[in-house]
Amino acid sequence: MDEKTRREIEGKILPKYRTRRSACMASMQLVQRQKGYLTKEDMEEIARLLDMEPVEVEAVGKFYTMYNVERPVGRYHIQVCENLSCSLMGGEHILKHIERLLGIKTGQTTGDKRFTLSVVQCLGSCGTAPVIQVNDDYYENLTDKKVEEILERLK
Amino acid sequence: MTTGLVTLKINGREVTVREGTLILDAAKEAGFDIPTFCYQANLSGLGSCRMCLVEIEGQRKLQPSCITPVMPDMNVFTETDTVKMTRSAMLEFLLSNHPLDCPVCDKGGECELQDLVYKHGPRKGRFAEDKVRHHDKDYILSPVIVKNANRCVQCMRCVRVCKEVVGRGVLGAVGRGVHQEETSFLRTRLDCDHCGMCIEVCPVGSFMRLPYRYRARPWDLVSARSVCGYCATGCRLTLERRGDTVVRAIANPEDGFNRKLLCARGRFGYDVMNSEERIKTPLVKERDGSFRPVSWDRALELMKEAILRAGPERAAGVASATLTNEELYLFQKFMRKVVGTANMDSTSRWSAESSLKFMEAAGIRGGGTSVYQCAESDVVVVLGGQLSEENPVTDYILRYINGARRNTLVIASPRGMKLDSSAQLSVRTVPATTGAFIAALLKALVEKKEVSMEGMEAVKGLTVEELSGVCGVNADDIRWIAARLLTAGSVGVLAGTDMLRYDDGAEELALLVRLLENTVRDVRVLPLLDRANQRGAWDMGVHPYLEPGYRPAQRRGHDVHGIVELADSGGLGFLYLLGEDVLGLYPDRAGVERALSRVGFLVVQDSFMTGSAPMANLVLPMAMYGEKHGTMTNQEGRVQRMEAVRRPEGEVRTPLETIGRAGNLIEKDFPVVRPGDVWKEIQKQVPGYGEVRGMEAFKGASADQVAELKPSFSYAVPERAEGEFWLLTGNHLFHGARLSQHSGILRELLGGCVVEIGSTAAQRLGVGEGDMVEVEARGYRERLPVRIREGTPDGVAFMPENFDGKDANRFFDKDRVVSTVRIRPYKKQGE
Structure with a gap:
């Protein structure tokens, strides 16, 4: 965690909460944004800043799937929804297609550290299924062609 | 707190309980046991395991009885078909991922899951899916804790006990759903109190004792109820042996005031009994300085000769305040009646004068004060010492009660302590200025409220600011504490051993207690002592100025300071150190070393070669806790009986037998006795003990005042050069x-x-x-x-x-x- 992030937690995140530990999730999100995942040292530092025990930070991180605890991810983290609506609308096919295009399996990262592919549960956008999330952005109503374009743009 | 009563029906039986009682506890009172996993007395309610579901008339769904309080006219059913079916179903869910490796699990035979499945469980499981496996091999969390997450039933007792009772919070529930694992940060080694509370509360074999691993099955063990010998909290524990080796110390939730609570020392310090370093035979020092084993007969003969040679004026003894009441009583009787001297003490660390003041101020000679009563007071004040380290289980009790009741906890001590995090206010006093701190508090109290009381005249002349400058505590903080004290309905004061060590603050404390008794009325004072039977030692009269029951001695003897001085001047012909390492503990090692070398005949009886032992002319082996019967009086004044789990090995003898035989050798009518005989004599001779019955009871009060307490109100900061x-x-x-x-x-x-x-x-x-x-x-x-x-x-x-x-x-x-x-x-x- 760099000095700037630490200052941002102290100055911007903490004042929003009445108790320090309440800032845990927001702080983790901020730290994760830097390299896409949280290290042991990051969690220890967050715990220290927020008067928590490191294991509490880890427990929060491992409860929510959007935190990557000690799991390095590529520059683009592709999360494919495989919940009911997306599956019915071809989500599983989309997943296979991405695997084929990137040459990796679910849970893996490409050799150039550009893409990590994960499967997630409902992204809450069933009306526009199938859906994937790349970092913070949603891509909806996907077809094979759309997926190819998206990946091409990110390469 | 609520005080109203509620009447309800459980399985048709009417029961009346306090408002706010949980259905689970009410059912227990009505005679119905409800199975639980996640419920644990003293921990916050969770209601996650669903084992305790009950039917309540008028409610469509079953309710968890461990978090549902009773309501008037409730009609609860705990044994209906629906409830029984649900219990069985909950167990089937738990078993769907439980590894069923009972044959290799340390918990086998005393496992709550085994017991409940046997009683309520399905006879057959329907889950065909693979079980969740967190890891293949068990992993080690600390030198005393080993972990198997696969067996976990996710009751979270370990996580809660670590945070709410022990105050560490180093365990967490990591992951979600069936993948949740209660463990340390990234499964790394714990840097914690190693108290093993997580093991003690674990219903299954998920947290286990590393030193006990694969050592025994519960049905192989022989057990005895003992009392922990490591501090004066005086926790009840059960010692267990397999063969002659003591393999475990456990806290039995059904037995003893401490329930399941023990600290690292109590739970894991039992292995001193098995140590190879123990003294096993009497040893006599040769001319060349080496030790040679001798028989007990010869050893006692040597002791007798030395006592007769020295004569009463030139003899003395120091007995450890960790011995039993029976041993201590007989020790002082031996010293007074057989040796003929009152030169004796039960400590190496403070003076007789200082202990008299402390006894008077902390109510030692009075009847008992329960730690719970003290901890439940509206305002609790901890004075001096390092409670969290010296009396760890007292620390646990204060923490969880404070967490549940949110009463005001104030700490004033020279060092930081773990309990600080629970305190509303924690102030640091300069060492040895507790007196000045209390004086400041007294002044702040009379500033706020006019009190006309004897002894308070001098306080009027003081100023809070001046005293604040001595004790180093902010004047505003002192006034804040005073304000809290005046609005409290009850006050608990815990007085640490700093007052004894520095002979500081006892007079002021007595005045404070008197003042609070006039204003608040309900005041409970609990002494915090570090040696397991310090209070018993004083009760039994192992004191140069006091005979049993705090009767003033007709002829005063020397305390430990006097004894060391006498020895140093060459005036001591015989010194008996019974379990007390004066050389290791007396505050001036070089001085005491020279003094001990000048003693005519030094007898050291101990379990190990202590610092003092090599200087002795005669070394005698000594049995320790777990090897003897007797009673101990803890800091609360609670008298607890302890049993031997095994006989002492070889030539090791109890102090009782040693003193009895030595006494009998010199005076024919001094009887060789058993603990029971001495206990009967104690009940007759020591006021407050006559009414004590059974395994555990508070002693009564004895009336005599032991000291006149008049604070001098003159204070100074102890000297210290810059940078020191x-x-x-x-x-x-x-x-x-x-x-x-x-x-x-x-x-x-x-x-x-x-x-x-x-x-x-x-x-x-x-x-x-x-x-x-x-x-x-x-x-x-x-x-x-x-x-x-x-x-x-x-x-x-x-x-x-x-x-x-x-x-x-x-x-x-x-x-x-x-x-x-x-x-x-x-x-x-x-x-």
């Missing part, structure tokens, strides 16, 4: 007195002696946790690793008094109020 540290000593969390250093398990928890300083001091010195520093004073130097204690101010250092070879008492000057040391970083050559 005031040196404090006492017990470490993992070590008590000089015994625990012989426990292999406890030695693993703390590698050896350390020196503890605050974080500001560490920064100033440029050292971090574990770095080596050199402690230096009075011509002695010791290199020790640093431990950083949050909350300890710069200028205060602590060194435990528990280690042979790293003796803290070298640095102490008995003529100074608080000794000082210099501490500097130690760099190896070439660095």
Whole structure:
């Protein structure tokens, strides 16, 4: 965690909460944004800043799937929804297609550290299924062609 | 708190309970047991395991009885078909992932899951899917804790007990759903109190004792109810042996005031009994200084000769305040009746005068004060000492009660402690200024409320600011505490051993208690003592000025200071050190070493070769807790009976037998006795003990006043040169007195002696946790690793008094109020 992030937690995140530990999730999100995942040292530092025990930070991180605890991810983290609506609308096919295009399996990262592919549960956008999330952005109503374009743009 | 009563029906049976009672507890009162996993008395309610579901008339769904309070006219059913079917179903879910490796699990035979499945469970499971496996091999979390997450039933007792009771919170529930694992941060080794509370509360074999691993099955064990010998909290524990080896100490939730609570020392310090280092036969010193084994007959003959040679004026004895009441009673009787002297003490660390004042102020001679009653007061004040380390289980009790009741906890002590995090206000006093602090409090109290009381006239002349300058506590904080005290309905005061060590604050405390009794009325005072039977030792009259039951002695003897001085002047022909290591603990090691070398005949009876033992002319082996019957009186005044789990090995004898035989050898009518005989005599002779019955009871009061307490109200900050540290000593969390250093398990928890300083001091010195520093004073130097204690101010250092070879008492000057040391970083050559 760099000095700037630490200052941002102290100055911007903490004042929003009445108790320090309440800032845990927001702080983790901020730290994760830097390299896409949280290290042991990051969690220890967050715990220290927020008067928590490191294991509490880890427990929060491992409860929510959007935190990557000690799991390095590529520059683009592709999360494919495989919940009911997306599956019915071809989500599983989309997943296979991405695997084929990137040459990796679910849970893996490409050799150039550009893409990590994960499967997630409902992204809450069933009306526009199938859906994937790349970092913070949603891509909806996907077809094979759309997926190819998206990946091409990110390469 | 609510005081109303509620009447409801459980399975048709009417029961009346206090408002706010949980259905689970009400059912127990009505005679119905409801199975549970996640429920644990003293922990916050969770209601997650669903084992305790019950039917309530008018409610469509079953309700968890462990978090549902009773309501008037409720109609609860705990044994209907629906409830039974649900219990069975919940167990089937738990078993769907439980590995069923009972044959290799340490918990087998005393497992709550086994028991409940046997009683309520399905006979067959329907889950065909693979079980969740967190790991293949069990992993080690600490030198005493080993973990198997696969067996976990996710009741979260371990996580809650660690946070709410122990105050560490180093365990968490990591992951979600069936993948949740209760473990340490990234499964790394724990740096915690190693108390093993997580093991004790675990219903299954998920947290296990590493030293007990694969050692025994519960049905192989022979057990006995004992009392922990490591501090005066006096926890009840059950010692268990397989063959002749003691393999486990457990807290039985059904037995003893401490329920499931034990600290690292109590739970893991039992292995001192099995130590190979124990003294096994009587040893007599040869001319060349070496020791030769002798028979008991010969040893006692030598002892008799020495006593007769010395004569009453030139004889003395010091007995450890960790012995039983029976042993201590017989010791003083032997000294007074057979040897003919009142030169005796039960400590190496403070004067008889100081103990008299403390007894009077802390209500020692009175009847008992329950720790729970004290902890449940509206305002609880901890004065001096290091409660969290010296009396760990008292710390647990204060923490969980404070967490549940949110009463006001105030701490005033020289060092930071774990309990600080629970306190509404924690202030740091300059060492040995508790008196000034209390005086400031008294003044702040009379500022707020006019009190006309004898002894308070002098207080009017004081100013809070001036006293605040002596004790180092902010005047506003003092006034804040005073305001809290005046609005409280009840006040609990816990008085630590600092008052004894520094002969400081007892007079003021007595005045404060009297004042509060006039204003608040409900005041409970609990002494915090570090030796397991210190209160018993005083009750039994192991004191130069007091006979059993606090009767003033007709002829006063010398206390430990007087005894050492007498020895130093060559005036001591016979000295009997019974379980007490004067050389290791007396605050002036060089002086006491010279004094002991001048004693005509020194007898040391102990379990291990203590610091003093090599100087003895005669060394006698001694049985320890677990090897003898008797009673102990803890700091609350609770008298508890303890049983032997095994016989002492070989030639090891109890002090009772030794003293009885030695006495009988000199005076024919001094009887060789058994504990039961002495107990009967204690009941007759010691006021307050006559009514004590059974395994556990509070003693009664004895009426005599032992000291006139008149505060002088003159104070000074103890001397300290710029850059120096005031040196404090006492017990470490993992070590008590000089015994625990012989426990292999406890030695693993703390590698050896350390020196503890605050974080500001560490920064100033440029050292971090574990770095080596050199402690230096009075011509002695010791290199020790640093431990950083949050909350300890710069200028205060602590060194435990528990280690042979790293003796803290070298640095102490008995003529100074608080000794000082210099501490500097130690760099190896070439660095």
